[in-house]
Amino acid sequence: xxxxxxxxxxxxxxxxxxxxxxxxxxxxxxxxxxxxxxxxxxxxxxxxxxxxxxxxxxxxxxxxxxxxxxxxxxxxxxxxxxxxxxxxxxxxxxxxxxxxxxxxxxxxxxxxxxxxxxxxxxxxxxxxxxxxxxxxxxxxxxxxxxxxxxxxxxxxxxxxxxxxxxxxxxxxxxxxxx
Numbered sequence: 001x002x003x004x005x006x007x008x009x010x011x012x013x014x015x016x017x018x019x020x021x022x023x024x025x026x027x028x029x030x031x032x033x034x035x036x037x038x039x040x041x042x043x044x045x046x047x048x049x050x051x052x053x054x055x056x057x058x059x060x061x062x063x064x065x066x067x068x069x070x071x072x073x074x075x076x077x078x079x080x081x082x083x084x085x086x087x088x089x090x091x092x093x094x095x096x097x098x099x100x101x102x103x104x105x106x107x108x109x110x111x112x113x114x115x116x117x118x119x120x121x122x123x124x125x126x127x128x129x130x131x132x133x134x135x136x137x138x139x140x141x142x143x144x145x146x147x148x149x150x151x152x153x154x155x156x157x158x159x160x161x162x163x164x165x166x167x168x169x170x171x172x173x174x175x176x177x178x
Contacts, residue, residue, distance in 0.1 A: 016054050016102055019124055023047055023109035030111070037109075046105060053102050057095050064091050082152055082159035089144040092135040099128035 024047055027037035037043045067084040070076035076084070103125045107114030114121050136144070148156045 015124055015127065016050075016099070016106070019103065019106040019121075020047060020050050020054065023050075023106055026110055026113075043109070046109065050102050050105055053098050057098060060087070060091050060094065064088065078155075079159045079162065082156040083163055085148045085152070086145060086156040086160055089136070089141040089148070092131075093138060093141040093145075096131040096135050097138070099131050100125070103128040 024038075027043060027047070030037045032040065064084065064087050067076065067080050067087065070080050071084055107121055107125060110119070110121060113119050116122075132138070135141070
């Protein structure tokens with residue numbers, strides 16, 4: 001199950017940076033309102049937001065991979081196992097939904113070209129859409145998270161909040177939590 005999840009996350013993380021790169025390049029060539037798209041702050045903000053989403057998904061994948069590596073080498077603590085159990089459906093749900101949103105936004109960056117089949121761009125959206133079907137619907141993944149909460153008697157939630165608190169303490173943004 002975990003290998004499939006990693007493949008699905010990688011499936012999404014591979015083409016989206018390519019789309020962002022192509023959109024950045026397109027922004028240097030396409031003009032609107034008398035200047036290049038790259039000179040419109042709102043357009044560049046859209047590209048930056050897409051980049052943040054992809055990087056966030058990548059970090060989530062790396063954390064789940066780290067936890068899986070600990071589990072497979074019998075070095076995982078009980079907290080690590082709980083985190084792996086809750087983050088697996090969370091990662092599937094989050095990346096599946098974000099893949100569609102980011103891809104749709106990416107296609108919009110190309111205007112009408114993003115819709116034309118001969119550009120090869122629409123296939124990005126079709127490929128992204130399959131993640132929420134293949135990896136489980138939002139309802140099924142939500143039930144999976146609920147099941148992990150019930151089976152662990154809430155320990156997965158304790159592990160999650162404990163991990164979030166430790167991360168917040170390292171960030172200096174929320175010293176009141178430490």
